[in-house]
Amino acid sequence: MPSTSDRAPDPRPARTKAAIFAAARDLSASDGEVTVNALAKRAGVSRAAFYSHFAGLDDLMGAMLQQMFDAAWDRGRELAMQGLSIQRAVQFGFGMLVAHVERHHAFLRGALDLKFTHRTYMILVDTMTKLHGMAMDRLGDAVPPRMGGEATCRFIVGGTLALVDRWLVETEQQARDGERLDATELLEQVLRNAPSWYTGIGPEDPIEAEEIMAVCRAAQDAAGEPGEGTPEH
Template structure:
């Protein structure tokens, strides 16, 4: 007689969720993120923390990985019915910017984390993979002289650098009573890539704000469906 299947132990998932929540709260509150601060905030022991992560570097790397993975999954709805590879590039970039805008406070705080060069490169690679998927969709529209690996890494690096610069500047804008302009981040990102990738010619009119608003609507709809 076979023994009944045991239900998964929910405690590890709860502990991991508590660590994530504590990290987001400390970062958003501009608090110093240390293992001691995290464990106090999460109400767990140091041993419990280290049973999930080797240290803060692995934690921030996993959190950023999960955030960007969510971007790709929730943003997939933005591409439905979009035939042009160029339009898909623009809409995918808009979803990333919308997500960054929504999580600006946490991401700004995360910049103060002392994560390693290895974690930074892993983040670049994760974004780079998405650009290579976009290259595949371009088909013959991808210039023959373009090295896919080099170009995807360059696009990912420029995208991440622009996000970091926007986050840094946004702190000063908010301190001065202003509102950070995420549409400007979207447009500057797309404008720094070549026409063969985005379909945008120099001087073309481009409604970055409208595209960004559409991305926000898609993300909101996806979350409502997930909660329902």
């Protein structure tokens, strides 16, 4: 008889977590008040199963947001680091972020109305700040003196999230009407307002937002969503 350590890991916890994530992604502002019970029911899991993975809605929203932006930035870096300049990689990193926002509009717009705390938001900011810090470390001497530190990264993160927030609100009615959303203009705004020494895009330079978005959308299509299976109840 095989020992406990030789047995294959139980796939049910991962499926349960994936089901909860999928249920959360489907949220929209029209769903009304969101509770653990309602979300667990939508995911097809028990309340106990929900709490075995998350301390509450606040914890779930933090995990979802961090997962999205981590995946967006990491995938953008994979796409753009193959022989391209670091500044071009930064452009694709922003592109993956915006493409992720475009695809997950319903979840992100619904999350704006959820009662998650400022601490959750700051965890997200901290995560994005570290990612920008990694990119700036690779830029080396291209970073102007007295810039590129944590304060600079936080400033970029705050501005980016402010533009994302505005786009989510402004396109809410389009989403409700079933119109296809296009976040190309959002990417143009992000790249135009980010420091030129960071993106390599000068004030008068054209921005290849449509090209970047096409590549990033295709990358997301290829990656797909996390797999779902039979959750544990």
